[in-house]
Amino acid sequence: MVDMKDNVVIITGAAMGLGLATAKELAAKGASLVLVDYNEEALNAQVKSLKEQYPSIEILSIVADVSNEEAVKNYVNKTIDKFGKIDGFYNNAGIEGKQASITDYDLDVFKKVIDINLMGVYYGLRYVIPQMQKQNYGRIVNVASVGGIRGVLNQTPYVASKHAVAGMTKNAALEYGQYGILTNAIAPGAILTPMVAEAFKQVNPEDPAAAEKEYASNNPTRRLGQPEDVAKVVAFLISKDNGYVSGQVIAIDGGESNMYGNA
Template sequence: MTTQQQVAVITGAGSGMGRATSIKLAELGYRLVLVDFNEQFGEETLALVKEKGAEAIFVKANVAESADVQNYVNQAVETFGRIDVFFNNAGIIQKPYLFADIPDSEFDRIFAVNTKGVFLGMKYVIKVMEKQGSGVIINTASTAGVKPEHSLGVYSASKHAVVSLTKSAAMEYAKTGVRINAICPGGVATNLVAGFEQTIKETGNVPEIQFPRIGYMADPNQIASVVAFMASPGASYMTGSIVVVDGGLTL
């Protein structure tokens, strides 16, 4: 099957790595289902991928709500008939607190999107892919999912959970034709990271911030290129892989 016939669903498509990957896959000929909680940003990405000639739709969703997740999965199947690639990417950053100062509400907020959102996406997309006998899921974890980050204990835990969910599902569905991997970016120049400075001011806690050894923050397009490879036949022997793309941040 050529990429012109393949369908990709991307959550968090309204900005950052989600938008960059949407545009990259549009250039490769995928048909796209763009998912985001922010309707304005999602519609902007929709316009950008259509400029590339892609067939695409936008679906507004809160990835932490089961009904919303089922809706975007159903919309994908109803519109395009299948799901070949799922970039399970939506996520949020924790406000930086020392561990004992983390509000209960902050724990609930982070885990709802970063962990439950990934779980629900996998749960419903796997059912579609298993029926097809093929498909690729790429979850967005983080370098914080392989190495704890100072003042980001809950965020780190949520991303460690994504790594574990990825490996568990990959193990269970390895023989079905469904490949499930995760990407662990670190130091990416996105709006999410740019807004982190404001959250530092809000909490008054300054975390120990590390910088990529390569000397600069990644452009979201650099991450998108890795995602596109992981979605391609070139990565056909990869499942349960946790791919760190961090410019040497975790070294």
């Protein structure tokens, strides 16, 4: 197991799903964590249980909405005040929005998805990178989606925002590689988190389990991903073990995004 004891890592959207799974994976490796989420209750509950399970690691928890620029500045400043550095940044918080065609999409929901998924990721980069430049070291993992490399029916703002995350990732890698900052994005397929469970409810309100089963049957592995499948990839990309991978959008989807027709 890679030792991350001298690493300080910020995780946004840390109260559940992919953020929480990575928090657990990094806690097990001894990293100091800054956990950011706008769901205060869920965040407090998870911080409490992480502290119980890993009493020797340091955890700073911050309630913040990543679509609020001042709140982002604040979580970055608080991290620097407490730890003096930021080694890793898991820029993960995001929402899916609703399922609707382009012409029917609710404009307010559209703007909210863009505000959180695109602007939230951008604010994070804008305020974390200067600290990493000072250190001449940093590892950033932005969370895109298979919807950041392919179209997904009825999810236009999500797909647009995740393509934007993939684009920002490539630019960050180009602009800041010279400062020892490696930036990558992950593109998860369907990973069984609360967000995806909610999507199956929208697809088939009467029988979400049937929607889930049908979705999994189209994957080459015939299963959905688990949050831990993603956390292990992130843990590598965000650690010193990653020496030369940058500017990549890495699918974590059981191979599904390479499929054309039926497998």
